[in-house]
Amino acid sequence: MSASKRIGIGVIGLGRVSPAHVEGYLSLPDEAFVAAVCDIDAQKTAAVSEELGVQGFTDYHDLLAHPAVDAVVILLPHLLHHSVVEAAVAAGRHVTVEKPLAVSERQCWELIEAARAGGVVLSVSENSRFVESYLRIKEVLDADRIGDIRLVRAFIYGSAVAELADPDEPWKHEKYGFAAVLDAATHFFYVLRWMFEPVVSVQATVRHWSAEHGVPASEVEDGAVVTGRFTNGGHFSIEVALNIEVPWGERFEVYGDRGSVVCDQLADPVVTFHQDASDVGSALPGVKVDPLAWRAVSMHRGAADFVRAVRSGHAPAVTAEDATYAVRLAEAAYRSVQAGGAEIAM
Numbered sequence: 109m110s111a112s113k114r115i116g117i118g119v120i121g122l123g124r125v126s127p128a129h130v131e132g133y134l135s136l137p138d139e140a141f142v143a144a145v146c147d148i149d150a151q152k153t154a155a156v157s158e159e160l161g162v163q164g165f166t167d168y169h170d171l172l173a174h175p176a177v178d179a180v181v182i183l184l185p186h187l188l189h190h191s192v193v194e195a196a197v198a199a200g201r202h203v204t205v206e207k208p209l210a211v212s213e214r215q216c217w218e219l220i221e222a223a224r225a226g227g228v229v230l231s232v233s234e235n236s237r238f239v240e241s242y243l244r245i246k247e248v249l250d251a252d253r254i255g256d257i258r259l260v261r262a263f264i265y266g267s268a269v270a271e272l273a274d275p276d277e278p279w280k281h282e283k284y285g286f287a288a289v290l291d292a293a294t295h296f297f298y299v300l301r302w303m304f305e306p307v308v309s310v311q312a313t314v315r316h317w318s319a320e321h322g323v324p325a326s327e328v329e330d331g332a333v334v335t336g337r338f339t340n341g342g343h344f345s346i347e348v349a350l351n352i353e354v355p356w357g358e359r360f361e362v363y364g365d366r367g368s369v370v371c372d373q374l375a376d377p378v379v380t381f382h383q384d385a386s387d388v389g390s391a392l393p394g395v396k397v398d399p400l401a402w403r404a405v406s407m408h409r410g411a412a413d414f415v416r417a418v419r420s421g422h423a424p425a426v427t428a429e430d431a432t433y434a435v436r437l438a439e440a441a442y443r444s445v446q447a448g449g450a451e452i453a454m
């Protein structure tokens with residue numbers, strides 16, 4: 109594709125996460141435009157297509173056939189990711205899909221092979237890759253200010269209880285839905301791949317709090333603790349609590365033999381750096397305190413990266429291969445749960 113061409117974006121799925129993605133593409137008027145939108149819900153399609161002044165479809169096949177659509181952004185229930193990405197690639201469209209890329213590693217590799225054969229970009233809208241504080245922490249790691257990694261801790265917190273109980277969003281409480289491991293921990297499985305040495309083993313336990321407390325149909329876990337080891341012997345722990353009452357946020361801590369960083373999206377400062385055991389810590393510069401918008405801002409950056417990749421022909425920052433690694437860790441975590449918390453070798 110010519111580097112000067114404005115790319116036409118088709119948005120498939122107009123649910124909760126879609127406004128942040130649409131804002132991202134609208135903020136790039138010289139590089140991209142929203143060409144068409146689609147949701148199986150005709151009311152949502154009508155409202156968004158009218159607001160944006162673009163064509164709306166209730167069948168994604170029609171959107172894929174639209175001549176102005178060069179690339180699609182897929183924001184759908186997890187079980188649909190595989191079939192809709194497959195159809196988009198078969199239609200010759202570049203694709204970015206919200207995490208997880210698909211619900212199994214096997215499905216992910218099928219999509220990677222299809223995208224390679226079709227010569228289209230396949231990226232995953234993994235917003236963690238673009239969160240300001242995580243980019244600054246990556247710089248600290250790359251500058252070797254932390255030293256040998258001894259422990260990485262992540263905590264994803266918020267309340268999914270109302271969403272899991274909402275009869276209008278049944279996919280969220282069905283298998284592969286809004287699950288603590290597949291939906292949430294996957295973010296940090298990706299971050300482990302991005303920042304640290306390979307994972308050699310995984311152990312996990314989960315909790316089905318909603319199902320035990322009045323959301324009887326819920327098949328997904330809303331709490332999880334996933335731990336494991338890196339090749340250097342360091343440990344990681346990823347905790348997820350989607351059954352608590354606190355604003356949505358994430359905590360991310362990296363402890364090494366020469367320094368440490370502690371990050372919390374609800375804290376001020378967001379990131380504190382400690383250079384040794386005597387240092388009570390100082391704010392890491394360049395990170396804005398933005399407890400409500402940090403996720404949306406990262407999604408806007410993700411949109412810009414996808415557009416850059418499509419126009420330049422260079423790889424996106426979040427490759428489908430790295431997103432597949434995250435799904436692989438999620439599958440290993442579920443295997444550990446099934447085996448009563450046993451250590452699963454990677």
Ligand SMILES: NC(=O)c1ccc[n+]([C@@H]2O[C@H](COP(=O)([O-])OP(=O)(O)OC[C@H]3O[C@@H](n4cnc5c(N)ncnc54)[C@H](O)[C@@H]3O)[C@@H](O)[C@H]2O)c1
Nearest residue numbers: 121122123124125126146147148149183184185206207235
């Ligand atoms: N990165 C993040 O922080 C973040 C946050 C929220 C959601 N997500 C991801 O975004 C994706 C969507 O989540 P959501 O919360 O927006 O879900 P949602 O249920 O709010 O929206 C999904 C939309 O898809 C539509 N849909 C269902 N089947 C369809 C079909 N066959 N064709 C067209 N439209 C169809 C539904 O009508 C709905 O509007 C998921 O992959 C989720 O993991 C990511």
